[in-house]
Amino acid sequence: MRDLLDKRLVVVIGKGGVGKSTVSAALGLTAARAGRRTIIAEVAGRTDVPRILGAAPAPAGGEHRLAPGLDHISIDDRHALAEYLHEHLPFGALAGLLQRSELFTLFTAATPGMRELLSIGKVWELTRGRPGSGGRRRRRRHDLVVLDAPATANGLALLAAPRTFAAAAGVGPVARQGEAIRATLCDPAQTGILVVATPEEMAVSEAAALRGDLRGELGRDVDRALLNALLPARFSAADDAALDAAPDDPAVWSARWLRTRGRAQRAQQARLRRAYRSVPCTSLPFLFAAGPAGVDVERLSHVLERAR
């Protein structure tokens, strides 16, 4: 995972319910332990990562500490818009006026790609740091931003927003900034893309299609594919006859369940590997035992740390 930790931005994306927030949290812990000052960003006002790490959900818009060296921010487009207006309009009063205008809010919502652009714009700002006062240089407070992206289609819309928007606008400060954001997302040296799937048919199909979609939207490839919640392979083909002939016992049912499920999962793992030929594929184990706050994220972060 070292390659990903050296980027400025890592986008975690995949089908709904595959554990993107869990993986983002684990990756955040790994990065923080490696000494990278890290912030995990969620959009659309979501606060799944703090919940997974057993922290109180924080209000949208602000940065909050989750662990040593690990912060979190929940971005929503309303806050992002307000912040943008205050930073880019010459008079604070004008920004306030626009922000309170119901029509302006409506127009912003109706402008194609605008909401996504505001959110990804805020993420991009995090990778750049805030402008210093009195014309001093920008100071980055985080070395790495992990974006816990929304599920596949909405996640893609988020990454494609700068381009969609530039096509609609062409001129103006937002379009100019959109171009800079797009350049950052397309540059593999600055931005890493981690596609997450579970070893299930639909999740793998979505992950496979995503590679082509990302090529189309950003003209670049995925850095890593990650298979989450993979069951252990504990029984070989040689055990089959014995398991099938075994007496009817609840323990034998459990073993047959794991065997059949595990094999179906390995078939999906092979599908994912075929779809992501030439891209490193990592697996996270299915955890039978829960951690203090549900999934044991700490343990997963150590698996990521060891992953080549």
Added chain:
Amino acid sequence: MSTLGERLRERRVIICAGAGGVGKTTVSAAIALHLAREGRRVAVVTIDPARRLAESLGLERLGNEPQRVDPGRLALGGRGELWAMMLDAKRTFDELIGQLAPDARTRDEILANRIYRNLSEAIAGSQEYTAIAKLYDLTHDARFDAIVLDTPPSRNALDFLDAPGRLTAFLDGRAMRLFLAPAGIARVGAAGTSVALGGLRRLTGVDLLEDLSAFFRAIADLTDGFRRRSAAVDRLLADPATTFLVVTSPEHGAADEAIFFAARLRRAGLPFGALIVNRVHPLDPLERDRHETAARLEGALGRSLARRVARTHAQVQQLARRDAASIARLARELGERDPVCVPDFEVDVHDLEALAAVEARLFAAP
């Protein structure tokens, strides 16, 4: 103590709601299959079924109209019919505009508008809204006497109930009324509006004025229709012949959503039908420790295999105990004494045989 079959006997509209990834599509299809076997003419509306499940139902083509599942594949009793369709959100929304528009010109004008294309996704919550729109249409289709709706795979099950309200709130909102006021578009020149539009243009370089005026002018003719439709949908959802089934897995996040959703149904006065817990790991009340299990099986399996089997069983029982605690919590929170539990099968449900196994568990006596 009543079985799911008894609870669904008088119901014509069955809505399966719950978090994404809990197997709602499978449960919806199994319920539809059961009702068809009882001799009903059933349409099941799904959003995004797994490819092989879709194929087994004969849904290779993505159409926005129900297709009849080949009766040869099903053992249906009497006049029973099973129909299935995959929802195409965009087409359903466009069709709705077609139904509500006074004439073809207005319809085409709206469909071609840039603002409409964006709003139809952003504000209406598209899939959520259109699923309900499609459901409403199908209840007026004489071919069916029961409709099973598999709600969209949204991470937040509540979006589904909010979507129609969000659209009418938008249409009734102040901004909309500003545009629809007698002075209409002339008021765009008024101070607040021009600041807003000017600010937007300055920031984005996008001049929306023309698109916006065209959109608001065209949609004005439809607002009454939207409002009437929304009221009719509210009546349909609260109808005694409608029932909401809350579907969940025992996982913590999904269970949380099921609890919120059930509370929301109660507050809205909507009919809660049953709690269905899918993917349950069966509890073995006799399991004590893995050494004992290994010793018991050593004769039949040999030492190495018996140990691995025992270890697996201990781990699966860890899941089973977590599941049992989760089900108890769900039952308590929902005030539901008889949750319907479906075990986590060895294989993914993607053929009619496996679907029939789910059906059998859903409709078994408690």
